[in-house]
Amino acid sequence: MANTRFDADRAAELRAELADELRAQGKIVTRAVEDAIRRVPRERFMPSDTDLAVAYGSDNSVITKRDEHGVAISSVSAAYIQARMLEQAELRPGMTVLEVGSGGLNAAYIAEIVGPEGRVVSVDIDPDVTDRAAGLLEKNGYGTRVLVLVADAEHGVPDEGPFDAIIVTVGAWDIAPPLLGQLRDNGTLVLPLIMNAVTRTIGFRREVDHLASTSLEVAGFVPMQGDGRHPDRVFLLPDSEGRNVRLSFDSGIPEEMSQLDAILATERTERWSGVTIKHGVSFADLHLWFAWFLPGFCRIAADEGTELAAERGWFPFGVVRRAGFAYLAVRPALEGEGVEFGARTYGPDGEQAAAAMIEQIQAWDRGGRHTEPKFGYWPADSDHSRIPAGTAVMPKTHGVISISWSS
Template sequence: MNTLRRDDASAAEFRDALVDQLLTNGMITSPVVERAFRTVPRHLFVAEGTPLEATYTLDQSVPIKRDPGGVVISSTSAAYIQARMIEQAELGPGMSVLEIGSGGYNAALLAEVVGEGGRVVSVDIDPEVTDRARELLEATGYGSRVTVVLADAGNPLPGLHEPFDAILVTVGAWDLAPAWLEHLSEGGRIVVPLRMNGITRVIGFRRQGDHLLSTSAEVAGFVPMQGGGAHDERVFLLPDRNGHHVKLRFDDGAPAEMNLLDGVLATDRTEVWSGVTIKHGVSFADLHLWFAAFLPGFCKLAVDEGTDMAAERKTWFPFGVVRGDSFAYLAVRPVPEGGGVEFGARAYGPHGEAAATAMVEQIRAWDRRARHLEPAFAYWPTGSQRPEFGEDTAVLTKTHGLVTISWPPAADAVTGQGAPHNPTTAHTPA
């Protein structure tokens, strides 16, 4: 256990092992970021008593603060995404960086990367978080190198007149605040965990004239933003015959007549299969993003223990679609010859087959037009000059502008593992 608030040989050993992993996995790619991660004592920024094994793990965040309901509202992010975000920002000695969302550790890393000649400002809306960050930065020797500000970063920050070379947003954002762009230099970079219809990507944007174009993107999750930039999901509960619930969570575009789904879990279940397959262990995170971009009625699902869906948890994923009085959700089944699974959709409701077919059509479209290709993102603030967007570009409306997600024309370039064919449909008892 780590019970001493100091750096020692055992902590340094854990720290070096973590950095070696980050290098091996390509999450750290520059010497200046490597040196920062080998230097800053991560264990001195987490709760006292946190085991070194938990502190220096590759992919686990460490909670800092929870709300009265136990939900984490501030945390030290997983080491891998901290490394990737700093690399995405393309920071170096002498540069200036604004961090939105404080904790202390990440700000100390940034101070090491930009050096004595650089500038780091860290902002948070929660006074408990900023007080803690100041105390820890002072205790670890970074107090004079990081300016911690208590403020809602959704508003312009007083006294910050010089633009920043980079902005790192370390909380989940539904939109980009105009104030952030006011603080960003021409050609500057902003790295932000951006929520797009419920799906988050940590996007590295570069400012180009009146808009932002992506240079990189990573898959990760973050605690949501508080204050003026907060955006709550809408959650609907569907009861089953035993009083358990399926929860449908809409980030945007919740159907107006959700009452049409009353009693839907008492109907027979329908299955539609796509013919699109994937091998075990291969990520299909961009399929979720494709749904968020092109599947009207898209939502995320959660289920209570005791529901029929909970019993089949290993064969479905928490992404769904609502169509009137019916809903469908992403499912898989084994490929007969082994070595992979086939994508499909299971559905409930009088028109469950239509809902499942709508999802399957988008699985096939992803396989045909986007699989194996990296999407590009752009942010177009209100008032910017926007081009005509083609059929391979999804346009998501935000409060202060538009987000676009674009895939290159791909019909001839993609060689998916499963060729589309006519769907197969089966009815099973609910």
Template sequence: MTTADSIADSDEASRARQEMVDKLVASGMITSGDVERAFRTVPREVFMPEGTDLAAAYNPDDAVAAKRDEHGRIISSLSAPFIQARMIEQAELAPGMSVLEIGSGGLNAALIAEVVGPGGRVVSVDIDPDITTNAGAALDAAGYGGRVEVLLADAEHPVPDLDEVDAVIVTVGAWDIPPAWTGPLAPDGRLVVPLRMNNVTRSIAFGRVGDHLESTSLEVCGFVPMQGDGEHHERVFELPDPRGGAVKLQFDVTPKDLSPLDGVLAKPRTELRSGVDIPRGVSFADLHLWFASFLPGFCRVAAGEGTELAEERRWFPFGTVADDGSFAYLAIGPTLEGIGDEFLARGWGEGDAGPALVAQIQAWADAGRPQPDSVAFWPNGGDRDLPKGAVVLEKRHGLVTISWPAAP
């Protein structure tokens, strides 16, 4: 490549970077000057896998796969710019702060380093040697090698020689919050973690309140799951489709007996209307967390190739099963009046699953389509004055509570 080519590539990347940041600022994903400056400065393209074009590197809404396993599943990725921005904002970073990042890739650590400045400290930890090697090389190439310490370690356990930090930012999907993350956190520090709560993930910023953590903000997100000793496997149950393939149901809390579901996809199709409309341009992601909180038999749904469900449109990967062997999932369709759309419960088997799903859609709407008031984490071994009426989820290292402004 000639010098002229290098200059042209640099100019094109700079234009793509500024356009991306303009969009993130306009959409409210970036709200602080320090974060905006970091995103306008760090060259994302340097951290991308070989062959990644600039359009993908600077797409504000999409992650880029960094590594796949032998089955082709993504096990490490460079997060989408919008969620990187939101999580750094959630951490309330400032110049001079010390930050522990769980899950490396180099790019997010460089952004953090820009925000905390030369007087700050950034330690980035990952369990995969390929990822730490690539992250270190990219940080060196981008000029951040002396400002970020990259360590190979399983962050379920305490990071050696780590002093007190002002923030811990977790960039992998976590099912639990181990003491290794809260131990080094300053009394007024922030823990930002994509926490899985009954199969639904939110990036939650936690602050200390007495002997537990309470949320200060929640953001919709999705992350590849944690590896190592902190890994958690949900149970997957397959429903064979008579046409071939299978629909997979993923449970965090598994019903006692799934045998009544045998052959359910060969039963009659069902569809129930909820009467709850869907305003255009308004997110209903909080409905998914409501399901995770209150819907019995709740599960995530994945349609394999060749299944009838895989060919269907306008449905979402959230459903429920009932003891009578029926199965229903969330879908949308035109209202009876033909004006706009409404939520539907589609499925198989004429039983309780569809009515249960519709009942929770209606309960959420009747409650004013709320967001959670707060999410809290109560570590093992402490006093637990749990909030009245909160949903309680058991974890290995403690309890998670979800408090809603109204509950069914």
């Protein structure tokens, strides 16, 4: 009993420290979200062997289920992104809110914010996940405040809604029309939207026939399952020792990928952009810029022992041009206070691949690095002629996404 009391006291201390930290970071900006973070016992929604320090780390996600291949398919999101998404949703007392992707903890936070006059519905496609979430919510006093259902949100939630806010806690490649149809006029939708393999958690507000972004956050999530799932296409580049570099394409797969066979056996060259950045400064929007404006863009993973995996300071983004492959690299700059961006490349068309990447690094430096982009989501049945001129668009199954960077 003494140890239990000590753990409860320690958890309360860590909960208060977490709320203070998130407030200082700007992830919490309203009293309602702060109160929810302070009230809900975060550790009770984690696996029983989770250390309190892990449960209350602001940047720690905790996996709750893996598939047969060991891939994470359900998790408790990091505290910083949970707080941020709650803020992005602009929740108020009395609202009806849908959560897509159950775990229990986030639904408890939502229930605290919308209060006893509000309504919370949490859905997941996996009965194991919903059973766990419903049990934890019941055990911790939220059983009558949150309805947990098994459903594939790609088809909406039958007999529920409309919703004042929808919060999606799994990576979504597109927005399903039945789900969007359950959002009230002027309602908010917060979701981690996958755009050419790069994810941003976007807060959208419904405006007549489309969605307009109100906020943006960098985060990663387990991908959506069910009919909304959109798996990447993966190609292997073997080296001379049989180890592989994997290139993952969300869309826009280059033709004749066979031209890259044995490309890692060619001499590697490099090219530098002249664009620098100081240590400790985020350049996450460079990745987003690549995803939108660099044809042949891909994500990279490398087996241990390959030249790419062994190289210090490389980043997992690349580009393919015919028989050329280049990847983002850095070298020391600014008298040791920062780095310069560049491209290292392989293959007979490697120079073209590197030139394409360098061109977009420089374009980002001119037009993207100092501003936050604005997004729109335009369903297939909306008036696409209203998309502002000069705005880039990315096609999806059920509509298009627009993006604009204003210098």
